[in-house]
Amino acid sequence: MNNPPPEDTPAESLGVPAPPHLLRRIWLNLRSYPLLSVFVLLVLLVIPALTADWLAPHDPTQGVIMDRRLPPVFFGGTWEYPLGTDRLGRDILSRIMYGARVSLSISLVGIFVGGLLGVTLGLLAGYFRGWIDTIIMRLVEISLALPAILLALVLAAASGPSFQTIIIVVAFVLWALYARQVRGEVLSIRERDYVARARVAGASHFRIMVRHILPNVANTIIVLATLQVGSVIILEAALSFLGLGIPRPTPAWGMMVADGRQLIVSAWWISFFPGLAITLTVFSLNLLGDWLRDRLDPKLEIV
Amino acid sequence: MAKIIGETILQVENLQTELHTNIGVQRPVDGVSLSLRQGETLGIVGESGCGKSMTALSILGVVPKPAAQVVGGRVMFNGQDLRTFSEQQMRRIRGGSISMVLQDPQTSLNPVYTIGGQVTEAIALHRDVPRRSLMSHAIDALRQVRVAAPEQRVKDYPHQMSGGMKQRVSGAIAISCDPHVLIADEPTTALDVTIQSQYLRLLREIQEKTGLSIIFITHDFGIIANMCDTVAVMYAGRVVESGPVRAIFDEPRHPYTRALLNSVPTMDRHVKRLYSIPGQPPALWDRPAGCWYRNRCPFAEPRCETQYPPAIAAKNTAGSNHVANCWKLEDSTWITPKS
Amino acid sequence: MQRYLVYRVVQSLVTLLAISVIIFGLSRLSGNPVDALLPDNATPQEAAVVMHEWGLDRPLHVQYLAFIRNALRGNLGDSLKWPGETALGMVWQRLPATLQLGGFAIIISTLIAIPIGVLAAVNKGRLFDSFGKMVALLGQAVPPFWLGIVLIWTFSVHWNVFPTSGRGGFEHMVLPAIAMGWYQVAALMRLTRSSTLEVLDNEYIKLARLKGVPEWRVIWVHALRNAAIAPLTYFGVIIGYIFTGSVVIETVFAWPGTGLLAIEAIRARDYPVVQAVVLTFAVVFIIANLIVDILYAFVDPRIRYNDNEQSTP
Numbered sequence: 001m002n003n004p005p006p007e008d009t010p011a012e013s014l015g016v017p018a019p020p021h022l023l024r025r026i027w028l029n030l031r032s033y034p035l036l037s038v039f040v041l042l043v044l045l046v047i048p049a050l051t052a053d054w055l056a057p058h059d060p061t062q063g064v065i066m067d068r069r070l071p072p073v074f075f076g077g078t079w080e081y082p083l084g085t086d087r088l089g090r091d092i093l094s095r096i097m098y099g100a101r102v103s104l105s106i107s108l109v110g111i112f113v114g115g116l117l118g119v120t121l122g123l124l125a126g127y128f129r130g131w132i133d134t135i136i137m138r139l140v141e142i143s144l145a146l147p148a149i150l151l152a153l154v155l156a157a158a159s160g161p162s163f164q165t166i167i168i169v170v171a172f173v174l175w176a177l178y179a180r181q182v183r184g185e186v187l188s189i190r191e192r193d194y195v196a197r198a199r200v201a202g203a204s205h206f207r208i209m210v211r212h213i214l215p216n217v218a219n220t221i222i223v224l225a226t227l228q229v230g231s232v233i234i235l236e237a238a239l240s241f242l243g244l245g246i247p248r249p250t251p252a253w254g255m256m257v258a259d260g261r262q263l264i265v266s267a268w269w270i271s272f273f274p275g276l277a278i279t280l281t282v283f284s285l286n287l288l289g290d291w292l293r294d295r296l297d298p299k300l301e302i303v
Numbered sequence: 304m305a306k307i308i309g310e311t312i313l314q315v316e317n318l319q320t321e322l323h324t325n326i327g328v329q330r331p332v333d334g335v336s337l338s339l340r341q342g343e344t345l346g347i348v349g350e351s352g353c354g355k356s357m358t359a360l361s362i363l364g365v366v367p368k369p370a371a372q373v374v375g376g377r378v379m380f381n382g383q384d385l386r387t388f389s390e391q392q393m394r395r396i397r398g399g400s401i402s403m404v405l406q407d408p409q410t411s412l413n414p415v416y417t418i419g420g421q422v423t424e425a426i427a428l429h430r431d432v433p434r435r436s437l438m439s440h441a442i443d444a445l446r447q448v449r450v451a452a453p454e455q456r457v458k459d460y461p462h463q464m465s466g467g468m469k470q471r472v473s474g475a476i477a478i479s480c481d482p483h484v485l486i487a488d489e490p491t492t493a494l495d496v497t498i499q500s501q502y503l504r505l506l507r508e509i510q511e512k513t514g515l516s517i518i519f520i521t522h523d524f525g526i527i528a529n530m531c532d533t534v535a536v537m538y539a540g541r542v543v544e545s546g547p548v549r550a551i552f553d554e555p556r557h558p559y560t561r562a563l564l565n566s567v568p569t570m571d572r573h574v575k576r577l578y579s580i581p582g583q584p585p586a587l588w589d590r591p592a593g594c595w596y597r598n599r600c601p602f603a604e605p606r607c608e609t610q611y612p613p614a615i616a617a618k619n620t621a622g623s624n625h626v627a628n629c630w631k632l633e634d635s636t637w638i639t640p641k642s
Numbered sequence: 643m644q645r646y647l648v649y650r651v652v653q654s655l656v657t658l659l660a661i662s663v664i665i666f667g668l669s670r671l672s673g674n675p676v677d678a679l680l681p682d683n684a685t686p687q688e689a690a691v692v693m694h695e696w697g698l699d700r701p702l703h704v705q706y707l708a709f710i711r712n713a714l715r716g717n718l719g720d721s722l723k724w725p726g727e728t729a730l731g732m733v734w735q736r737l738p739a740t741l742q743l744g745g746f747a748i749i750i751s752t753l754i755a756i757p758i759g760v761l762a763a764v765n766k767g768r769l770f771d772s773f774g775k776m777v778a779l780l781g782q783a784v785p786p787f788w789l790g791i792v793l794i795w796t797f798s799v800h801w802n803v804f805p806t807s808g809r810g811g812f813e814h815m816v817l818p819a820i821a822m823g824w825y826q827v828a829a830l831m832r833l834t835r836s837s838t839l840e841v842l843d844n845e846y847i848k849l850a851r852l853k854g855v856p857e858w859r860v861i862w863v864h865a866l867r868n869a870a871i872a873p874l875t876y877f878g879v880i881i882g883y884i885f886t887g888s889v890v891i892e893t894v895f896a897w898p899g900t901g902l903l904a905i906e907a908i909r910a911r912d913y914p915v916v917q918a919v920v921l922t923f924a925v926v927f928i929i930a931n932l933i934v935d936i937l938y939a940f941v942d943p944r945i946r947y948n949d950n951e952q953s954t955p
Contacts, residue, residue: 149890254785
């Protein structure tokens with residue numbers, strides 16, 4: 001047997017990978033530069049939510065009787081109402097801008113309340129283990145077994161729709177996910193050396209949890225929260241579509257879609273634009289969430 | 304019992320495999336040549352990451368796609384070049400004429416199918432056996448690898464078996480289609496020592512019975528001494544020394560082979576401390592000019608820095624075809640001294 | 643296996659009990675249910691009479707026990723909106739429509755999602771994978787009710803291919819099932835992709851290739867059954883989504899199922915019917931999850947402890 005020195009291979013056969021396909025390049029760019037997502041979110045969600053009072057061209061709740069069901073600007077309408085008007089003559093653009101406020105505030109407050117509850121309970125369960133853990137995890141199971149909209153139905157039927165009702169529903173849906181995820185991570189973090197060192201140094205349970213463990217689950221919490229803004233916006237939209245959301249006349253995207261539902265034959269734009277706003281917003285949020293997850297917590301897998 | 308060693312059955316020439324990664328194109332197998340005769344056991348030895356397993360997978364053309372690709376060389380098997388075979392022809396070779404046993408018995412059997420199912424699948428693919436008698440052939444194969452009560456065990460799932468038993472099942476799958484060549488990729492690394500020697504004995508018995516040729520991949524020189532007729536020492540994706548097992552053990556010519564031998568603790572040699580080779584093998588994407596071992600080599604000379612050494616035949620007592628890629632062999636009596 | 647089953651059944655019962663407490667608690671704590679029964683100008687005396695009639699003047703735990711006792715007998719009260727109907731009777735009338743639509747939606751979304759997920763994993767990093775990710779992201783971004791409206795506008799109003807609403811033949815089911823299953827396709831596809839990727843990394847896949855198993859068989863026989871375990875557990879969640887989704891989708895398509903019933907009952911403040919719908923959903927959901935877990939044990943022999951069947955690849 002002989003081992004000849006391998007022949008030098010010419011450089012071109014070294015197989016430089018072919019440049020990725022155009023669609024794939026677009027995809028990679030979307031993923032690696034979340035600028036587009038951030039831009040869409042700012043334009044569609046954050047800026048309108050903060051500045052609707054000054055920027056909205058019309059009153060979102062007072063319609064002009066003469067201007068009912070006007071089409072959008074490139075479909076026979078005018079720049080007066082760029083996205084057309086609804087059946088009460090209200091400007092759809094203005095209503096979408098005010099609707100952003102509802103989507104943004106409900107998702108932020110709901111995630112904050114649900115996250116706070118879930119993270120706290122998850123921390124307690126993972127840190128103390130034992131019976132505290134058992135009780136909290138059983139509650140998690142129960143909460144995951146009760147579909148969200150059903151709870152919303154019961155609550156709405158019992159006490160009527162309101163901002164608080166929606167926040168309760170959102171928080172109820174979310175807390176269990178945070179609790180489960182945080183608990184799992186705390187279980188492993190609490191075994192690490194620096195936690196043991198802090199304990200030996202006489203730190204209190206509270207201090208250990210807040211100073212030593214919480215910072216280590218922060219990434220997970222941030223990623224989870226970002227990924228959930230989108231689904232909370234959809235949940236809120238579904239509730240308001242069913243009439244279980246923010247009470248009228250405050251405009252919400254889901255409610256606007258519902259308003260135009262009977263009129264799709266004659267005035268498709270009434271339903272179309274608010275729904276498009278939801279889709280683009282949630283799409284950008286999910287893109288941003290995926291990007292954040294890849295950066296901060298690649299192992300996290302939630303559906 | 305003396306083994307009968309016949310004609311060359313498998314000849315690998317200058318095999319090259321590329322791996323496309325985020326940091327560029329690497330060559331885990333970079334011009335490997337091997338030869339294996341009928342009934343012979345060839346040991347491939349080297350540090351982890353030197354391309355032993357990738358060589359085996361490249362021979363059978365099952366490198367992880369699409370990242371890896373065999374890009375050059377020939378794999379002559381019974382006079383035909385397997386590299387020119389279509390995927391369909393290769394499937395008949397894999398598990399049929401050339402089969403393979405993998406390292407980790409815990410993960411190499413599919414957890415959701417029975418033992419019997421996994422053995423019969425191989426038989427159904429490669430042997431012209433009526434469907435009804437498939438199971439009895441599987442039981443035969445299991446009996447050959449000394450699985451107790453094979454009639455019952457065929458209904459078991461992998462998780463119901465011990466690691467050693469699972470490795471026997473892998474062995475049964477490998478030999479069930481009467482292969483000419485068996486490639487064993489560190490089959491005993493994950494097993495207990497006693498189970499290990501049982502398994503090695505089993506392999507030798509099967510070889511004596513069937514005249515099977517074996518390529519044994521390992522990093523354990525003890526197993527090499529026990530099992531192999533010839534040895535190829537791999538370093539950084541290339542074979543650096545090869546020859547009859549005695550020659551390699553008694554008169555290693557490549558400094559790397561000597562270093563590997565030194566790092567094996569043995570009973571008859573008084574080792575003051577466990578020897579380990581200083582330094583790291585070169586990164587796959589950053590090969591130095593000249594000899595790839597020179598950075599770790601105590602005998603490096605200026606010319607080692609400019610040119611990769613060719614394979615040079617060694618004159619020795621134990622026999623011919625002992626070669627090593629080292630400039631030191633230009634003095635044909637060179638034997639790497641014990642350091 | 644037996645122990646596992648018993649454990650799961652007990653667990654389900656505990657969950658159900660907790661849900662009944664929540665439903666009961668909400669009904670009693672948030673507003674007096676008698677208000678719905680009385681005319682607006684009823685005197686306190688009249689209210690007290692009705693309260694007594696309904697047992698609402700007794701302590702809460704006694705009321706709860708009575709509620710449970712009645713519920714176990716299948717008595718969840720009478721509908722307020724539909725005279726002469728019991729609340730549970732209304733649910734039973736409407737349930738088949740929901741199960742039909744939901745089942746159809748699950749079947750199509752599975753038939754679409756699993757192959758796309760597997761192919762995306764097999765072609766990881768290539769064009770098909772990117773296409774799959776786009777489908778997933780879009781699927782999770784489009785609100786189902788709006789998708790339903792867009793589908794109606796496109797296929798019913800514009801092209802006139804499918805009917806706009808109502809229950810009828812097969813053609814009535816197509817659009818609502820797509821609207822309902824779209825989100826599931828995204829979720830199931832992502833899950834299948836990631837679990838297939840994990841499975842394809844395994845040594846037994848390598849060994850199957852080394853045995854000479856054809857590539858299609860490696861993927862669709864050796865890998866898929868292992869990769870299916872994770873998506874299968876997700877089916878419990880999917881069934882939950884289908885029920886909650888039915889509320890929205892049935893409203894959009896005027897599909898006469900339990901989801902639409904729930905909305906009608908809420909608008910009429912028909913609390914017994916709402917309660918019956920929610921309890922039924924919870925029971926179906928819990929039973930479905932139990933079945934999924936049992937199925938799971940059959941797919942994954944490591945969970946089945948005492949088994950005699952065999953399976954061949």
